Amino acid sequence: MRNFTLLVLFVTIITSCKIKIKNDNSKKDVFVSHVDPFIGTGGHGHTYPGATVPFGMLQVSPDNGISSWDWCSGYHHSDSIVAGFSHLHLSGTGIGDLADILFMPVNKKLDLTAKAASRDFLPYKSKYNHVNEKATPGSYQVFLEDPKINVELTSTQRTAFHKYTFANGDKQSVIVDLGFAINWDKAVKTAIKVEDEYTISGYRYSTGWAKNQKVFFVAKFSKPITETTLIADKKVVEGKTAEGENTSLQLFFNSNNTNELLAKVALSSVSVENAKDNLDGGNFDFQNVKAKAESTWNKALSKITIETPVDSLKTIFYTALYHAQVAPVTYSDKNGQFRTEDDKIVTAKNYTAYSTLSLWDTFRAENPLLTILDPNRVSDMVNSMLAYYETKKILPVWTLYANETNTMTGYHSIPVIADAYLKGIKGFDAEKAFEAMKATMMQDERGLNFYKKYGYIPYNLLDESVTITLEYAYDDWCVAQMAKALGKQADYEFFYNRSKAYQHLFDPKTGFMRGKSDDGKSWNEPFDAKHSNHREHTDYTEGNAWQHSWFVPHNVEDFIKLHGSNDVFTNRLEQLFIESSEITGNNVSADISGLIGQYAHGNEPSHHIAYMFNKARQPWRTQYWVRHILDTQYNTTPNGLSGNEDCGQMSAWYVFSSMGLYPMNPASGDYEIGSPIFEKATINLQGGKTFVVEAENVSAKNFYIQSATLNGVEFNQTSISHKQLLQGGVLHFVMGSEPNKNWGL
Structure with a gap:
């Protein structure tokens, strides 16, 4: 004792x-x-x-x-x-x-x-x-x-x-258990070898x-190891090696020194x-x-410095910046080698290969954040995706340790690549990247056969048809922008026209994106905008019509026209945040969390929505709701995130939004203006330049923008470009407690 x-x-x-x-x-x-x-x-x-x-x-x-x-x-x-x-x-x-x-x-x-x-x-x-x-x-x-x-x-x-x-x-001892597994994981073949008195080695194959x-x-x-006990499939084995489905080992060491x-x-x-x-x-x-x-x-973490008298905000911000830089993870070895999905060994030449690409989540803000914080690493991540394409002839969806999990919808390596190229990030073959983007969107897997045939995905032919259609439309827009930048006019026109697929699914009577039959006329009935059914027999992925009807980040102006007017659009958008938070259904997705009305900040499809008021000439509503989300959906406790962190996306939203910026359309190269929460945020750019966001008079009550200047010149717009940001300078806001409904119009 x-x-x-x-x-x-x-x-x-x-x-x-x-x-x-x-x-x-x-x-x-x-x-x-x-x-x-x-x-x-x-x-x-x-x-x-x-x-x-x-x-x-x-x-x-x-x-x-x-x-x-x-x-x-x-x-x-x-x-x-x-x-x-x-x-x-x-x-x-x-x-x-x-x-x-x-x-x-x-x-x-x-x-x-x-x-x-x-x-x-x-x-x-x-x-x-x-x-x-x-x-x-x-x-x-x-x-x-x-x-x-x-x-x-x-x-x-x-x-x-x-x-x-x-x-x-x-007694000093260590257990090594290669059979240990949780959740979906299961060891199928393992081995442990005691190589010498200081060294052990082995492998673990799992599914x-x-x-x-x-x-x-x-x-x-x-x-030095003084004694060993080797176990193979729950039996003690002699010698220095154990092989089996499950192997484990107990090592003993001298405790004298x-x-x-x-x-x-x-x-x-x-x-x-x-x-x-x-x-x-x-x-x-x-x-x-x-x-x-x-x-x-x-x-x-020093890439962004913030100034605020509120210590809890520093904790939330720098923890978010920390979580935004733990994934993707290094996958290639020191000599450049790594294993591909077909079990071949390839070598990353002049780049580091990355795995854990949670693209459905991270294309929205995590990957755009890295284009500012670490552009050289972004090109390595693109090269990792292109190496995957070499094996599969399709770009990745969600890769883990070289395995395609096909988890979630869309092909969101496409906006990540387009975003990188359009922001001038070098270090990868742009022509090969475009080839991969085009080939991916022209193949027939994961509902693209229906998408190509009908111009949308009919609900009676594939589950989650609305979400998939909207995300393919966005991916098409990204391919179009890449084609345009490379001078491929025919490809640009083809993919740009196809990126309007969302028009097929908008129901002007209800104001929602809805499942449509292959007859081109019939809606999926009965319809309940609050209904959720997790991942099967549903038109929406991990959500409902309220949360998924807003994913048209690439053409918000046209989306507003479908509603009829700015007023109709903004009233419906406002209703999203003030509607009751009831979710109906017997198999509600657990991912629907962080509810503000029907807005669900705990899952990624909602992350861009508050910024859409900017496009409808009501930026003060963006300012109000963004600040409300910042204040209510993040805190300093273990329960400080309102939903899955998802490899940095939940945190990247906070990093951007707390500075007053957000990539609502991730591959556009523009950042929408929200409501800065800090007196001063300084982004330390490569090459020694800085981009500073200042918020004069900002406080818990003063979250509305009254006026703004960029490098001393009046700034009266609701977005700023990546190019402007990289030039460095000072974006200065004056904040107040009441909205200035003339600013940004």
Whole structure:
């Protein structure tokens, strides 16, 4: 008990020192001190609190061991049991996968041969308390109450570092469980090898959301291994190697010299040899690696500086900026190699390949944000999509560890590519990119055969027909803009005309986009605009007619004409926010969250809608509702996100909107003006330029724009271009408590 008390005191002292350091350094723009990685780990945020670096290959983080929707990242703040620490995690998605290569320190010999039907039967699980848990960008720490072990984690781009502090005299041991799986994941073939007294390696093949996932790993320890117990399919095996559907291992280490045991782990999609190449060399200087991770994050977060007297706003903003830079993740190895979906090994030449492309979510604001923060990385992401095209001859939908999950609707790699090219981002083959975009939209998969035949997708031929039609129309518009930029006039006209597909589905009588039959006349009846049915026997994806009828970001002016007038349009749009929040149906989508009326900020299809008032000459309504969303849908608690984080999109919306800007049409190169929440926000652009947004008199009540200037010249428009932003300068707003209905018209 005395040893335990000393250990807790030690952890408390270290933690106190860390807090003191944060407070002292906050005066020196230590941006990481404003980040709380626990935001989004509660509610439906689905984020993880563990250690990673910007866009890093590994995300070493705790797993509670629960298979449930709110545990999609492996962790939920409501829990108090940890099953271990695995090395791959998804940030804020709605489908659970990964949690590969689980490590767990223990202080006694355990029986790993018994089958564990649930985490309750895992012999190595432990209780923990949030009081003894800390997370900062690049590091994570928790005290395991059952074995009385303090766990610290940090990471570089391709190597995770573990530090375990045991109680005096305790047995020092580590469990490695390759059979551990949660949610959709299931191991199908695994192997572990004890290579020498310091090194283990192996692989884990699994199926789940990613149907053919292959992860190879190597781990080195700071102490020699003194004893091993190898398990294959719940049976002890002799020798140095275990192979089977499920393999695990218990390692023992000499506890004489120090209470600390360190490990470093690297992964690869290609081979154990590549994992060894990815493994950082040198010693086990955990504190140095942790400091470098923090420094890397500090640099990434310093790309935007904000000034506000409200500390909670700094926490929300910099946590959002942090979450906007954890995905996509590095996928290619140090030597450039990576595995493609057809199990071939290819080499990324002059670029880094990325995976975890949650494009249905991120094309809206996350990817446009990266065109400002990290344009060089954007070209690498485009090249990653083009490498996928080489294999499939179609651009990706939602790729995870090279696997196409085909999750969600549309082909939104297309707006990401168009946005990059039209903003002047180089580093990829534009002609090849256009070829890929055109080929994708001219094939017959995922309802495009119906779309080409009818000009829309009939509801009686395919579920989610309205959402899919609207998104294909937008993708077509993006192909048209790319064609125009490349001088391909015939292609431009073809895809531009097809991008008007939304016109087929607009019902002027109700004001909604509705499912239409293949006869070209009959609407899907009966119709209830509030009705939701999750992903089947429905015309809308994860939502209803109220939420999905507004997706015409590429031609809002024509969309307004379909309503009849600006007044009709804005009245219907206003009704969206003040309608009752009742959702009808027996299988309502859980993704409908963050409701303001029928507006659902917790899911991406709503994210552009508040900015549409600008196009209807009522920008003060955009200002009102954007500020209302900023104030009500984000906070500093674990439940601080109103829906799935979705690989940075929920956070990117906040980053943009809090500065007073938003890419309502993501590939247009324009940012709509909303309502800035900070006195000053400075975007530090490449090349040393800055773009500053100032909001004079801004406060909780003063959120309406009274007047504006750009570089001292009167600015009376509701959007600003990416080109103007890159030139640098100062966009100055004067804010007030009442709307100025003449500004921006």
